[in-house]
Amino acid sequence: MDTLTIALVGNPNCGKTALFNQLTGARQKVANYAGVTVERKQGHFIAPSGRKVQVLDLPGTYSLDAMGPDEIITRDICLGRREGETMPDLIVCVADATNLRLHLRFVMEVKRLGRPMILALNMMDAARKRGITIDTAKLEAELGVRVIETVAVKANGTADLVAHLDANVAPHVPDIRETGDLHGDVRRILNAAVVMPQRTSLIDDRLDGILLNPFLGIPILMVIMFVVFQAVFTWATPAMEAIEASMAWLGGVVTQTLPDGLLKSFIADALIGGLGAVIVFLPQIIILFFFILILEESGYLPRAAFLLDNLMSKAGLTGRSFIPLLSSHACAIPGIMATRSIHDIRDRITTIMIAPLMTCSARLPVYALLIGAFLPNTKVFGFLSFQGLVLFAMYITGIFSGLMVSLVIALFRKDKSEHPLIMELPSYRLPHVKNLAIGLGERAMIFMRRITGIIFTVNTLLWVASTFPGKPEGGTLPNIDYSFAGMVGHWIEPIFAPIGFNWQICVALIPGLAAREVAVSALGTVYAISGSDDTVATQLGSLISSQWTLATALSLMAWYVFAPQCLSTLAVIRRETNSWKMVGVTAGYLFALAYVAAFITYQITHFFVGH
Numbered sequence: 001m002d003t004l005t006i007a008l009v010g011n012p013n014c015g016k017t018a019l020f021n022q023l024t025g026a027r028q029k030v031a032n033y034a035g036v037t038v039e040r041k042q043g044h045f046i047a048p049s050g051r052k053v054q055v056l057d058l059p060g061t062y063s064l065d066a067m068g069p070d071e072i073i074t075r076d077i078c079l080g081r082r083e084g085e086t087m088p089d090l091i092v093c094v095a096d097a098t099n100l101r102l103h104l105r106f107v108m109e110v111k112r113l114g115r116p117m118i119l120a121l122n123m124m125d126a127a128r129k130r131g132i133t134i135d136t137a138k139l140e141a142e143l144g145v146r147v148i149e150t151v152a153v154k155a156n157g158t159a160d161l162v163a164h165l166d167a168n169v170a171p172h173v174p175d176i177r178e179t180g181d182l183h184g185d186v187r188r189i190l191n192a193a194v195v196m197p198q199r200t201s202l203i204d205d206r207l208d209g210i211l212l213n214p215f216l217g218i219p220i221l222m223v224i225m226f227v228v229f230q231a232v233f234t235w236a237t238p239a240m241e242a243i244e245a246s247m248a249w250l251g252g253v254v255t256q257t258l259p260d261g262l263l264k265s266f267i268a269d270a271l272i273g274g275l276g277a278v279i280v281f282l283p284q285i286i287i288l289f290f291f292i293l294i295l296e297e298s299g300y301l302p303r304a305a306f307l308l309d310n311l312m313s314k315a316g317l318t319g320r321s322f323i324p325l326l327s328s329h330a331c332a333i334p335g336i337m338a339t340r341s342i343h344d345i346r347d348r349i350t351t352i353m354i355a356p357l358m359t360c361s362a363r364l365p366v367y368a369l370l371i372g373a374f375l376p377n378t379k380v381f382g383f384l385s386f387q388g389l390v391l392f393a394m395y396i397t398g399i400f401s402g403l404m405v406s407l408v409i410a411l412f413r414k415d416k417s418e419h420p421l422i423m424e425l426p427s428y429r430l431p432h433v434k435n436l437a438i439g440l441g442e443r444a445m446i447f448m449r450r451i452t453g454i455i456f457t458v459n460t461l462l463w464v465a466s467t468f469p470g471k472p473e474g475g476t477l478p479n480i481d482y483s484f485a486g487m488v489g490h491w492i493e494p495i496f497a498p499i500g501f502n503w504q505i506c507v508a509l510i511p512g513l514a515a516r517e518v519a520v521s522a523l524g525t526v527y528a529i530s531g532s533d534d535t536v537a538t539q540l541g542s543l544i545s546s547q548w549t550l551a552t553a554l555s556l557m558a559w560y561v562f563a564p565q566c567l568s569t570l571a572v573i574r575r576e577t578n579s580w581k582m583v584g585v586t587a588g589y590l591f592a593l594a595y596v597a598a599f600i601t602y603q604i605t606h607f608f609v610g611h
């Protein structure tokens with residue numbers, strides 16, 4: 001069968017990726033703000049007749065003027081001018097039906113390319129709900145382009161589009177009747193084909209009146225963040241206890257049934273003690289992402305950017321840095337990739353350098369372990385979880401440090417030009433329960449894949465290094481003290497003694513360089529191996545709380561705010577900046593800050609608490 005290649009182009013946030021996912025069954029990130037997609041993505045589907053349709057999803061652009069790199073890339077791809085890229089047989093221009101005034105301009109620009117195209121009039125559900133009536137036939141006639149209605153977030157919302165692509169109609173090249181007056185053309189077409197309701201979206205205006213209110217805006221933002229971290233601690237408890245209990249049960253079974261030896265040690269110490277220590281945090285990760293996904297879909301996030309713009313520009317950051325920094329709270333890697341939308345190179349470098357300071361979800365297990373083990377589970381004012389408050393403070397510390405570092409970088413900058421924030425505020429939208437469930441399932445899968453992938457691998461290596469060469473004749477200490485890992489731990493301990501880290505933490509920090517949560521599994525393994533042979537340490541929290549001082553725990557938390565304990569982040573910095581020097585500078589300053597912050601935290605706590 002023949003293959004049809006189509007490219008999805010359009011303004012940001014019109015639903016290209018949602019359409020792409022719906023067509024191809026992919027799971028690319030969709031969110032309700034501009035600039036979500038930063039890399040071209042390819043996929044395909046087989047239409048009912050057996051025809052293969054190759055689909056290309058592109059980053060959104062506001063125009064095709066050769067202004068910025070994104071615009072040039074999109075235009076070149078449409079025209080088949082890009083090396084290694086086949087020219088699409090058909091351009092599917094996607095437009096948001098609720099915002100045609102803006103989006104039609106882009107359609108007209110695509111038309112001028114003189115390539116075969118159709119218009120996917122997306123978000124028709126939202127347009128109908130708002131009382132916008134669009135006469136598709138008229139629109140088609142006025143535009144001279146085939147128009148197909150779509151709802152990219154509904155199961156069969158793309159049926160018409162698929163049928164059209166399948167029908168093997170000869171691709172139609174629109175007639176270019178240049179009037180030269182884009183505005184005039186758009187106005188004429190809108191007048192002919194679209195009837196807008198008297199008032200557009202009362203709900204949006206009302207909500208913005210409250211959420212963007214100069215006095216209420218920031219406090220509301222604070223309350224929202226606050227609630228998120230409260231929920232992470234309070235809602236997760238039952239599920240976490242259930243996982244802990246099953247780990248303990250499993251540990252019991254293993255100790256009773258397996259004979260002493262390497263296999264038993266591997267299962268009990270590395271798998272149950274090590275991986276089990278991380279898996280416990282799955283419920284908290286899910287709850288955190290539950291809120292992140294809702295915030296992303298609702299359209300609130302760009303409003304938060306608007307509220308914080310003033311603060312950010314005082315710290316020398318541009319408004320464009322907001323979305324990359326925000327994504328970095330899930331993971332710094334997509335965050336750093338999202339900096340591609342920042343055109344000013346120095347702004348971009350600053351954003352890349354501070355992205356690792358935003359608290360990514362891999363830090364959650366580390367913080368949650370330490371907070372849960374060392375800080376009292378008390379209520380403040382009778383209803384606020386103290387542990388939730390501390391977690392909130394950890395996130396704020398990350399953001400605040402990022403702003404401070406950016407301020408310092410700005411001091412060294414000669415060019416003080418400012419870039420005002422120009423950002424479209426999308427409509428508010430209720431998240432679809434089904435999409436939310438799919439999104440959460442995805443996050444759970446990613447977490448489990450990390451556990452069975454990198455965490456398992458690195459942790460197994462650590463178990464080997466902690467088990468061999470084994471206890472010498474007449475050795476009195478636990479096995480691990482004589483192992484390779486134990487030797488290395490004792491060897492580097494003096495470097496970390498001033499910040500209160502014992503040798504076990506030193507051992508855990510090394511595999512923890514691969515990924516942050518590995519430190520938790522590594523501590524689990526190290527303590528499980530050190531423990532007596534007939535019990536399996538399933539409660540890492542209670543174990544460390546009896547062996548470490550508060551000063552050590554807080555110092556390790558401070559360390560984790562800054563330390564670049566993630567190889568993938570460093571690799572992506574190298575890829576995005578194409579410079580090892582940037583990797584060195586970023587890793588260097590982050591390690592230095594980590595050491596200083598941990599040192600200060602340790603010494604101060606030690607001084608006041610005395611132990």
Ligand SMILES: Nc1nc2c(ncn2[C@@H]2O[C@H](COP(=O)(O)OP(=O)(O)OP(=O)(O)O)[C@@H](O)[C@H]2O)c(=O)[nH]1
Pocket residue numbers: 010011012013014015016017018019029030031032033034035036037038058059060061122123124125126150151152153154296297429
């Ligand atoms: N109600 C409704 N919402 C939609 C529809 N299509 C997409 N959305 C929502 O619109 C928002 C933007 O969708 P995306 O697919 O991320 O948009 P995009 O065009 O890929 O955006 P960029 O990657 O930033 O260029 C998301 O909140 C989607 O859930 C639709 O047909 N109806």
Ligand SMILES: [Mg+2]
Pocket residue numbers: 016017018029036037058059060
């Ligand atoms: Mg997209």
